[in-house]
Amino acid sequence: MVHALIIGAAGMVGRKLAEQIAQEGSLNGKPLSKLSLVDIITPAVPAGAPQDTSCSACDFSLEGEAEKLIADRPEVIFLLAAIVSGEAEVDFDKGYRINLDGTRRLFEAIRAAGDDYCPRVVFTSSSAVFGTPFPDPIPDDYLAAPLTSYGVQKAMSELLLADYSRKGFLDGVGLRLPTIVVRPGKPNKAASGFFSGIIREPLNGQEALLPVADDVLHWMASPRAAVGFHIHAAGVSGEAVGPRRSMTMPGLAVTVAEEIETLQRFGGEKAVKLIRRERDPVIEKIVAGWPRSFAPTRALELGFKADDSFDAIVRAYIEEEGINV
Amino acid sequence: MVHALIIGAAGMVGRKLAEQIAQEGSLNGKPLSKLSLVDIITPAVPAGAPQDTSCSACDFSLEGEAEKLIADRPEVIFLLAAIVSGEAEVDFDKGYRINLDGTRRLFEAIRAAGDDYCPRVVFTSSSAVFGTPFPDPIPDDYLAAPLTSYGVQKAMSELLLADYSRKGFLDGVGLRLPTIVVRPGKPNKAASGFFSGIIREPLNGQEALLPVADDVLHWMASPRAAVGFHIHAAGVSGEAVGPRRSMTMPGLAVTVAEEIETLQRFGGEKAVKLIRRERDPVIEKIVAGWPRSFAPTRALELGFKADDSFDAIVRAYIEEEGINV
Numbered sequence: 001m002v003h004a005l006i007i008g009a010a011g012m013v014g015r016k017l018a019e020q021i022a023q024e025g026s027l028n029g030k031p032l033s034k035l036s037l038v039d040i041i042t043p044a045v046p047a048g049a050p051q052d053t054s055c056s057a058c059d060f061s062l063e064g065e066a067e068k069l070i071a072d073r074p075e076v077i078f079l080l081a082a083i084v085s086g087e088a089e090v091d092f093d094k095g096y097r098i099n100l101d102g103t104r105r106l107f108e109a110i111r112a113a114g115d116d117y118c119p120r121v122v123f124t125s126s127s128a129v130f131g132t133p134f135p136d137p138i139p140d141d142y143l144a145a146p147l148t149s150y151g152v153q154k155a156m157s158e159l160l161l162a163d164y165s166r167k168g169f170l171d172g173v174g175l176r177l178p179t180i181v182v183r184p185g186k187p188n189k190a191a192s193g194f195f196s197g198i199i200r201e202p203l204n205g206q207e208a209l210l211p212v213a214d215d216v217l218h219w220m221a222s223p224r225a226a227v228g229f230h231i232h233a234a235g236v237s238g239e240a241v242g243p244r245r246s247m248t249m250p251g252l253a254v255t256v257a258e259e260i261e262t263l264q265r266f267g268g269e270k271a272v273k274l275i276r277r278e279r280d281p282v283i284e285k286i287v288a289g290w291p292r293s294f295a296p297t298r299a300l301e302l303g304f305k306a307d308d309s310f311d312a313i314v315r316a317y318i319e320e321e322g323i324n325v
Numbered sequence: 326m327v328h329a330l331i332i333g334a335a336g337m338v339g340r341k342l343a344e345q346i347a348q349e350g351s352l353n354g355k356p357l358s359k360l361s362l363v364d365i366i367t368p369a370v371p372a373g374a375p376q377d378t379s380c381s382a383c384d385f386s387l388e389g390e391a392e393k394l395i396a397d398r399p400e401v402i403f404l405l406a407a408i409v410s411g412e413a414e415v416d417f418d419k420g421y422r423i424n425l426d427g428t429r430r431l432f433e434a435i436r437a438a439g440d441d442y443c444p445r446v447v448f449t450s451s452s453a454v455f456g457t458p459f460p461d462p463i464p465d466d467y468l469a470a471p472l473t474s475y476g477v478q479k480a481m482s483e484l485l486l487a488d489y490s491r492k493g494f495l496d497g498v499g500l501r502l503p504t505i506v507v508r509p510g511k512p513n514k515a516a517s518g519f520f521s522g523i524i525r526e527p528l529n530g531q532e533a534l535l536p537v538a539d540d541v542l543h544w545m546a547s548p549r550a551a552v553g554f555h556i557h558a559a560g561v562s563g564e565a566v567g568p569r570r571s572m573t574m575p576g577l578a579v580t581v582a583e584e585i586e587t588l589q590r591f592g593g594e595k596a597v598k599l600i601r602r603e604r605d606p607v608i609e610k611i612v613a614g615w616p617r618s619f620a621p622t623r624a625l626e627l628g629f630k631a632d633d634s635f636d637a638i639v640r641a642y643i644e645e646e647g648i649n650v
Contacts, residue, residue, distance in 0.1 A: 163471075
């Protein structure tokens with residue numbers, strides 16, 4: 001029996017992860033005894049959740065909160081909660097408080113629990129730990145030299161995860177997620193938003209802005225793949241992972257042109273016509289500083305699975321969100 | 326005119342750095358207006374120090390202390406103070422408190438000072454940020470995957486240094502020091518101690534233990550070179566350093582056999598005979614996990630200078646410590 005705690009269960013990936021675990025009723029074959037879902041707003045109870053499911057709102061980074069979250073010793077803890085890149089860049093203090101101090105407080109609470117308590121902690125990191133210049137593809141042993149405060153906070157948390165794991169205080173696995181495409185819901189202000197927008201908006205009959213050239217290449221994974229990474233990480237052997245606890249997750253290196261070809265296949269010419277090309281030098285410059293492709297050898301060897309194709313990514317979006325095409 | 330603050334001025338490198346700056350009366354050509362020396366014990370006043378020199382004892386990592394240290398706005402701050410590797414491994418809390426929280430409190434105090442205060446911060450890091458397996462030599466863009474808490478604390482501090490520099494809160498340069506050989510003074514308990522011991526003890530007529538094989542290769546720099554790195558770092562252009570603020574310093578990859586050949590040249594056969602070979606599997610295992618050699622391309626391009634040879638390292642030791650050979 002497994003008790004799983006998801007911190008950040010109201011976010012897009014956290015919510016889908018909770019839904020998937022609840023639906024399966026198990027985690028990597030072990031029956032689910034309890035599901036604890038927390039976020040800064042109260043997460044929804046997912047369909048099929050065990051009777052013993054708790055959904056609560058708290059700021060896990062505040063003093064004393066982490067201790068409460070782990071009071072009944074969940075065997076698996078997913079830490080997805082974070083201040084996103086843009087906000088962490090604008091609000092320096094808040095970014096460090098949540099993304100670094102929150103992580104550390106949780107790890108300290110686990111360490112302080114003692115009594116051989118050593119949960120699997122799945123930490124959601126990001127390819128934002130990398131900064132230009134890059135080799136192409138980026139190998140697993142390339143340095144983390146982030147160029148945003150968010151990336152720094154994630155890279156520092158990865159180092160803590162490794163050290164607390166090495167000392168036996170917890171058993172961590174860190175996942176450097178690709179950009180998630182297709183993000184469901186409304187467009188957001190993220191500079192990477194158009195990678196989802198040029199699929200999502202046209203499939204919903206709406207215009208989408210494309211601010212970069214068609215040959216821009218980017219590293220992507222579907223929400224479904226991201227959920228799969230988290231579930232697989234909950235069960236992977238810590239010994240097999242070794243001391244380098246955080247890894248680049250497998251994704252697909254997809255160009256904007258390839259995205260549009262896929263859109264054509266699913267939505268036809270009428271969908272493609274809804275893409276309005278309007279180059280934005282600011283976004284072009286940001287995107288030029290992002291990783292384009294990786295060689296995620298370690299993650300593949302450990303059994304983490306990328307999407308099969310960009311077509312599969314779009315098909316998953318259409319299925320999961322019930323889009324009419 | 327330059328006001329320089331040295332935090333950790335009673336340590337071996339800090340003391341020599343203070344002495345060198347005081348003796349020169351300037352820092353990279355700029356006359357020294359003031360020298361502030363602090364450590365956990367009161368540092369000595371170095372010969373030739375300017376009239377306006379203050380030596381004080383404080384724990385810079387305690388709340389409120391960093392603010393006092395920077396109250397009169399030193400233009401250059403050397404942060405050498407640290408809990409060493411062995412102690413940080415044994416006392417987890419103390420290591421993080423001094424080596425991580427202390428660094429962060431100093432950086433936060435500088436940021437909070439505002440008023441365009443943006444000092445050059447020279448941060449003393451270590452090749453302990455690297456962990457096996459390594460390529461040989463290790464390039465500048467190899468990942469920091471430390472296998473000690475000390476290495477993690479240094480790697481995290483490097484990330485902070487880069488982020489605070491990128492945001493314009495300070496102007497940082499981080500130095501990953503090689504193992505310092507020949508360390509003057511008494512033997513210490515460090516696993517790397519024998520690299521100095523097999524030179525120092527025989528030159529002082531005493532027996533030295535050699536716990537590893539003669540073909541063990543290690544990355545070394547003299548105390549004089551380490552002082553030179555710090556002084557050069559105080560004057561190097563932050564723009565030239567770029568966003569990756571911390572760098573491997575140039576050293577020499579020297580085998581134990583080469584050390585002994587040099588000892589022979591300076592101390593003759595009678596010195597070499599004072600080396601007692603007694604293999605220690607524990608130390609052999611630790612040493613096997615250490616970096617052997619680096620390709621410190623960036624530091625060399627920026628003008629950081631290694632020792633000329635291991636003979637020069639031993640000659641510097643003999644001169645500086647006034648050894649009779």
